[in-house]
Amino acid sequence: MHPADAIPPSPRPYRVVQWATGTLGTSVLRSVLDHPGLELAGVWVHSPAKAGLDAGALVDRPPTGVRATQELADILDLDADCVVYSPGRAGDPFSELDTICALLSSGKNLICLNGLVYPYAHGPYLATELEQACKRGGVSVHGSGFLGGFMADVMPLVLSRLSRRITHVYARQCLDLSRHPSWRMVHRVLGFGKQEDAYMCSLRPARTAMRALFSESLHLVAAGLRLDLDDIDVDVDYRLAGADLDIAAGRIPRDTVAAARWTFSGLAGGRPAITLEVIQKADALRIPDWGRPGYAVRVHGLPSLTLTTDEDWVSDDISAAAAHALNSIPVVCAAEPGIRTYLDLPLVTGRMEVDR
Template structure:
């Protein structure tokens, strides 16, 4: 079995611990945490399981990597600390590990990634013999392998649209929701995630990846943005109160322009409460999250995926499917040559050995 470390125990890390524990080819070897209050706690408790896993969390990175794990699921955030995340991941690769992560947006399309991200990873691979696969937590499969698979069912294609529709009211990452995305801030506040060029920095790699797979040249990548204020004050279970008049919903697109038209589009529709912007796209049954792919053409094809995890929490379900894609790639990556991989390299594989497994 492949000894596997989960680095980080937030929204992604909790799901990663469960996914590693359930995978028949993997063995949970260690859990790394930053918060000292989590040190010494059982991984099963941190993951929300009803039983222990016999692995206690530690903050001793050197000791964990010195044990030469076969794989590392890097689940710590890279949103506001990309340089630190890149350094952490480089350390794990130099230790010889296969690393999977959603943390480094520029490496979604690794072939066209900026040298300041790509070169350190290639150097770490040359030094240590590890590998890296980056796929998004939005989730990545919804913006690469799923739309590309479905596109092959069409006769003619006019456009490919990938939607994430998400209600943040059950999410547990308050700093990101309030400050990076701007929920609860005045409407004249410019959150970092919505600043011009930032959506392209985050999702442009997936646009380029799909264009490469579809065999088309992009003229440009453009952005659109709409924001709505809350009509009334709302209270969320995980993040408290959001006042009337503050930002309550965001809708933006990252558009791949082909022949002067937006042909490959990633659209995000996010709310802090379902009452805000009810005229914007919603999940089919009015739930709190869905991922949809629309192939405009002949025939028109629309596929909506809804996932729940940690009870009926769909925000956790989206995280869990993104993690499933990453964790499910580990044994393939271990058997492959050391290298830097993207979603077009790594196959989406059946859940061999997991049917009926608790």
Template sequence: MIPTVVWGTGNVGRAAIRAVDAHPALELTAVLVHDPAKTGRDAGELGGLDRRLGVSATDDVGAVLDARPRAVVYAASGDLRPDEALADVVRAVAAGAVVVTPALYPLYDQRGAPPEFRDPVLAAVAEGGGSLFVSGVDPGWGNDVLPLLVSGLGTVVDAVRCQEIFDYSTYEQEESVRHLIGMGHPMDYEPLMLAPSIPTMVWGGQIRLMARALGVELDDIRETLDRRALDTTVTTRTMGVFEAGTQGAVRFEVQGVVDGSPRIVIEHVTRIHASCAPDWPAPPDGGDGAHRVIIEGRPRIVVTVEATDEGENRSAGGNATAVGRLVGAIDWLVDAEPGLYDALDVPLRPATGRLGRK
């Protein structure tokens, strides 16, 4: 069994606790939390399980890493604290752990990552013999391994489009939804996530990674943005009221341009309520969210993935599949050489030993 730590217990961390507990090769040995109110609580409770796991949450990072865990799922957010997240990850890798995380956007395409992100990780690998694999929660597989796999089914491929279609009304991360993305703010408010160049900073690595796999040179990476206001005031279950006239939907694209045309596109269509921007793409059954890959060419191929978790919550389902990709890579990474890995390096494998496992 591989001693494994889950660091963070938010939307991603809850799913990570469940994924580690379910994996036959992994043993959950510690849960790290920042909120003092969570210290001492059982991991099963924090993970939304109906049973105790016998692992109490702690905020003592030093003690946990001094125990030399073989793996760490770093589930703390890096959205507003990238430097701190990088420092945490580097500390775990230097302690000899295999680390998997969605928190470090620049390392989605680790080969093209800025030196200020790549070099500290490589130094930690050399020092401690750990490894790092970064894949997104949007989810990463929907913007790399799935579209690349499906592209291989076509005779002629003109363009690859990856869509995330998401209703934020069920999401439990209010600060990000309201302030980072801008839902509920006046239309003249510029949220950080939508500021020029920020979408490319976050998703450009996945565009570059797909271009590398497809064997094409990018001319440029461009962005498009559209925003819609709410026609009526809406009340959400998790975040309360969003007033009419404030931002209620966002649609943007990060476009990889090849020979003058957008050929590799990551598109996000997000709403705070299904009634906003009804003419934009929506999940096929009117649910909370879906992930879709469209291969334009001959034949035209469309693959739509819907996932639910924590009841019928598709936002939690998207997180769960992203976490499944990360946690499912741990035993492969443990057997591999120490290093810095990306989605083209780490295979997506069957759920061996997990069929029928509770």
């Protein structure tokens, strides 16, 4: 029996709310409109300029009859099965907690694309608040995604099935952002284009946010391997542009920050047991340090396993993250109420479509 067959089929399309319409959110929105098993119930937007617009206009689709809103109350009043939650800011789950709990309490399952892959990493308060909200609404909350939510945690656990006596797990992502269109992401969020002193000043809040985000993946892997982590260590290094870099998101001037390498180490027994390396480059061709763009997962054990790919192994990582969330909707909606991580859910797969 296919794992999906254990889930009762829905008698109607799942009604979905898209929360936020940035780069990732618009990909989800477009996919919902194109999916025969999903129906758009609502859209929440950050920008006043988008409020009141038909959802179709946000993604170059025909009118849908669903208008975007900035009001949480409008979303709470909707009849919907699931909210796909993709806020632009990541790394501080507590800043969004009241909103997330309100959505859950209103009876809507929630799939987060910017965290919550393992909420227990943040201590008992957050997990308790989420569990109570899920209980009030009779629904579940699940964290999904592409790096956090798949490559950094799900894939290492999948590979671990083929090994025993595991001593270390390593996952790496190296991104070339030369074609990334978002000025906000490249310049404001990542801090590229800043003078070295300004970048150093921004590292303290950035370190806190990045630690909060990726500690979830480390703890998820640890939980899957039945390991308790003692602590998490965060290290960051950076490189300056040797010349002006003209990229899609705007110029990175010479002698400003143009690349960063974040290393997150889950410590156990006085040594790193799980390591996640996240490398971001404004232009990989001009910044050769730290290797080529792509992904790698290594499980050291008996036997040891290594999976490496170049950056082209996925044609569109944004669409992949969106698909991961949407393919998870049936199992999340069918789950018992509460926090449901990858470890709690049946296998999530896509669905093949063949013209006959």
